[in-house]
Amino acid sequence: MKTSKIVSSLFALCITAAASQISAQSLDDVTMNVYKEETCGCCAGWITHMEERDYELLTHHPADLNGMKEELGIKREWQSCHTAVTKEGFLFEGHVPEKFIAQFMASPPAGALGLAVPGMPLGTPGMDFSEAFTPYDVILMNKDGTSSVFFEVKTKADQGL
Numbered sequence: 001m002k003t004s005k006i007v008s009s010l011f012a013l014c015i016t017a018a019a020s021q022i023s024a025q026s027l028d029d030v031t032m033n034v035y036k037e038e039t040c041g042c043c044a045g046w047i048t049h050m051e052e053r054d055y056e057l058l059t060h061h062p063a064d065l066n067g068m069k070e071e072l073g074i075k076r077e078w079q080s081c082h083t084a085v086t087k088e089g090f091l092f093e094g095h096v097p098e099k100f101i102a103q104f105m106a107s108p109p110a111g112a113l114g115l116a117v118p119g120m121p122l123g124t125p126g127m128d129f130s131e132a133f134t135p136y137d138v139i140l141m142n143k144d145g146t147s148s149v150f151f152e153v154k155t156k157a158d159q160g161l
Contacts, residue, residue, distance in 0.1 A: 032092070034059045035068060036082035043082040045126030046095050049161075050084075053098045057084070069093070078116040078141055090114040091141065095124035099160035100138050100151055113141040115150055123156050 032050070036043040038061040047057055062068050069079055072091055080094025091114030092101055104115055116139040117124060123133030133156045140150040153159055 031055050032057050032084040032086050034082055034084045035062050035065060037061065037065060040081050042095070042120060042126040045128070046082065046124075047126075049125035050098055050101075055098070073113055073143065073145070074116070074141065075145065075147075078118050078139055078147065080116065080118055080120060092116070093141070094118060095120060095126050096138060097125050097153075097159040097161065104150070109140065109142075111142050111144060113143045115139065116141050116147075124159070125161065128161075 032055060034043070034047060034057050036059065047059065050057060065083075066079070069083055070076075072083065072085070074083065074091060074093050078093055082094065084092040086092075086105070088105075088108075090105070090108060090112070093114065093116035095117045096115050100115055104112070117136055118139065119136075120127050121134040121136040122128075122130075124136065135152075135154045137149045138151040138153060140148050142148075151158075
């Protein structure tokens with residue numbers, strides 16, 4: 001099954017399952033489903049970062065998060081602690097700042113799977129516990145399994161926070 005079909009099926013199942021949990025929010029307002037471990041605090045920090053920028057998110061806690069990532073086509077070297085899936089089927093892995101998600105969504109590159117910030121670099125949204133900052137790359141993940149650097153984040157200011 002192609003990744004886009006898996007993502008579409010996964011999104012439809014989660015929207016259906018979560019519909020009863022949505023009160024003031026309509027399904028049309030949901031821009032991303034976020035998959036994470038229930039106890040992960042840094043993921044909650046990233047979710048807050050996105051919600052403060054007017055994204056509507058639904059959070060899910062799958063039994064096999066790593067297996068789900070692999071099924072979606074997220075290679076181990078791209079992985080972090082959480083995965084966001086848009087209704088269009090794009091994936092955002094890890095602590096990707098909203099600035100880069102907005103740039104990507106404005107003009108998704110042909111063949112793109114989404115963006116990733118592998119690992120958990122200090123100073124990224126959700127990992128901003130102190131003034132510490134670790135430079136990192138935002139990776140463009142492609143459906144064919146290749147990747148390239150979407151943006152080199154050299155300073156905390158580069159994130160647009």
